[in-house]
Amino acid sequence: MKFRRTSKRECLLGFILITVFTLTPISLQAQGATTARNRVMFYNVENLFDPFDDSLTRDEEFTPTGQRHWTWSKMEAKLNGIYKVVMAVGELDPPVIVGMCEVENGFVLHKLVHDTPLSKFEYRVVHRESPDPRGIDVALLYRPDRFQLQEKKFVPVIFPDDSTRKTREILYVRGFLGGDTLHVFVNHWPSKYGGELESENGRFAAAITLKRKVDSIRVFYPDARILIMGDLNDEPESAPVVEGLGACEKESPTCPSGLINITAILKNRGFGSYKYQGVWGIIDQIIVSQSLLSGKHRLYTSPQKAAVFESEQLLEPDKQYSGKRPYRTFIGYRYHGGFSDHLPVYIDLMEAER
16 A cells, blocks of 8 residues: 655645545436546455345355345445445546446346436446356446436356356457547456465466457557456466466556556555555556557546545555555454445546647
8 A cells, every 4th residue: 555645636625525425316416527538446245145045055144134234224225335435536537438247137227227326327237147157247337418328238257177067157248439449458357365376277268268358359459458357366467367368567568468557556655556565566557558658549548547446535544554444344254334445546538639
């Protein structure tokens, strides 16, 4: 986690956060001004479940009688918190695209976009039930007034050593944004459960699946503007990210894959999105094609336009180690009432005047 002197911009952002976190639904009608900045965020929302038992998945712990004693009121509190985070990340202009993971189903997403003040912005949902045994999925929300959806696909991750193994699909979306075509991927790669090295082949499988899809796009669109985001359950310098996907750790026109890991640059600047055993890491990643950084197209960005959203409202004192940690919903199986065990990451895509 990076700590630094508070700037004037951060003071303004703090005021916005306080306002958003205390706003009534009516006062949100004043927001939503359209600008040339298109903010894209990713957020691991930490187990956004409904309280009902789905007989097709292992979700029993997220029921009123399950280990987590998950109830309707806790779900509503969780949804209310996520809406506030989305609004706060957007400052005065809510994100145009929101990637999410650890979402159980379309029901909770429907409630998020229709039964909270996010309804003012008419977000649309891209989602389907994945084959993940726990029933957690990836999803994408978008504002149709700014992003015109053209195509969506759910790409299954293939495990070469075990064809029966199932995990979250990779969500692919193509759409029109800011006068340009944007290709977006939302990921949630297999975790390190069972050990980092023992589980690494699962993340390699996800990385290779993603790389094949990216390469297939470039066959027809060599200069495609591509944005990859997600919880990769690995650091930017890990073998699955560097060797499997081919993402370069710094901006370079000679990067063989043409994929620049913006999050590696953020990590070098001291940012973190997830704290494990007292150490901050950044497994929630944003990777973009070199074409988005070249400045030659209508839609463009730069590493300086990306950040981890470090709002004080999303943090709490770390009593076991030091400093602060994400204010999470659960600590083990004990309900803690916070937002998530991850911090959101975001990047601004700018529209060039031509």
